[in-house]
Amino acid sequence: MSEYQHRARKRFGQNFLHDAGVIHRILRGIHPREGERLVEIGPGQGALTEGLLGSGARLDVVELDLDLIPILRERFGNLPNFSLHQGDALKFDFTRLSDQPHSLRVVGNLPYNISTPLIFHLLDHAGLIRDMHFMLQKEVVERLAAGPGGGDWGRLSIMVQYHCRVEHLFNVGPGAFNPPPKVDSAIVRLVPHEVLPFPARDHRQLERVVRDAFNQRRKTLRNTLKGLLDAQAIEAAGVDGSLRPEQLDLAAFVRLADKLCEQTSTA
Template sequence: MSEYQHRARKRFGQNFLHDAGVIHRILRAIHAREGERLLEIGPGQGALTEGLLSSGGQLDVIELDLDLIPILQGKFGHLANFRLNQGDALKFDFNRLEAAPHSLRVVGNLPYNISTPLIFHLLDNAPLIRDMHFMLQKEVVERLAAEPGGGDWGRLSIMVQYHCRVEHLFNVGPGAFNPPPKVDSAIVRLVPHDVLPFPAKDHLLLERVVREAFNQRRKTLRNTLKGLLSSAEIEAAGVDGSLRPEQLDLAAFVRLADQLAAQPKVQTQD
């Protein structure tokens, strides 16, 4: 219908999902149920929205593009389980949703240019979240799900896996979108841990250690971390200082961060 047409905008990184088979497969993976609290980030023209609403869940959506607001309201505004929040998801206060702890199920076909900062913003609100299903650039999903020892293992892998279990569900080709992006996409499921497998004494120090380690990922740890930890302190954490950061697993990075936390008057901010 013509009143529901909208041209995708480059500045918002919009690529609208239109492939019915892919839409059905995503909805099947989410498997939303009646009474659940759902949050869709960037609903676009509502490709996933309709299926999420038909589950009987209570759906909030966050949309930045003002031109899409009347389209979404025209399609779904009459439904009691639909609520539209206009704004930037990167700045959104998720406490506004008044969701119970570990209840919020987050869904989004995320613009590639904001996917990483948005995931970190959501992780700051992990106590509210039950799970997250995102369409992302395939290479981002590969980094999220990476294991130590490979080129994809880095800051994003470690900090997301610190908070969540990561599942790379399936890939999606460019033809599923309008306009088609120049890259392949993938669906990922992120499930916040009920109990952190490797809890750090200070997660801000963990972020700092990981960031410093991967700033020069080709160098050894004793070189990249020399501003934070001496060679002896690295060894005291049970880590070989001659290794490169990509060779360490999450548990080793947590030990390094805890070693740093044991120092007197350590600062969590640069």
């Protein structure tokens, strides 16, 4: 029993995983191996950390909560394949850990309040990352894995699927955590594409188009994109301007973004 005790903190959105069956199932999904380079974000009290280290993989953990640092050091600090970084994962420079393409495997039980910005931060390092396995709020995973035509399809789905293949692995009930959250959770696997299926001329313009399109998702594209593209330009991109944004697939959004690039380069 550790001499250190820690209570989950609301301001960090902490819910600690304790269900052994769920932990084993997550570890089976990740399938870490000796010699791999793993990064765990928000290890908490080390529920997953122990199994990840037991694989023989090299593990870097990033933890913000200063009160958890001594607990993690006491449990794992003497292991040669363990490195601890105290800091905010949203500001962490993952290039410090590797310069090899597709070499990092990222894992985390992510606090719900930072999950979306953290995923976008990691996508900035997508070239370094082989895969990511996250515990997230179930509705966030449903949005990540959504397809066009439904209410879950939006900015998060499109920008993540632009960079990654998304797999909703399984759901996890509140009882697996202490304290139990008020929502269901799910495990998702994100695998960055080695070759983008629909490469945009400029992914920042894609972000702009998608953001503007979904700012007023009930309106037609002709209305919601009028600050960027007129009706003629939308039609020229092979898109029906009378559709709502949720009716378009990723390829159509890339065509719109490329049309915007074309316009700005000739302006």
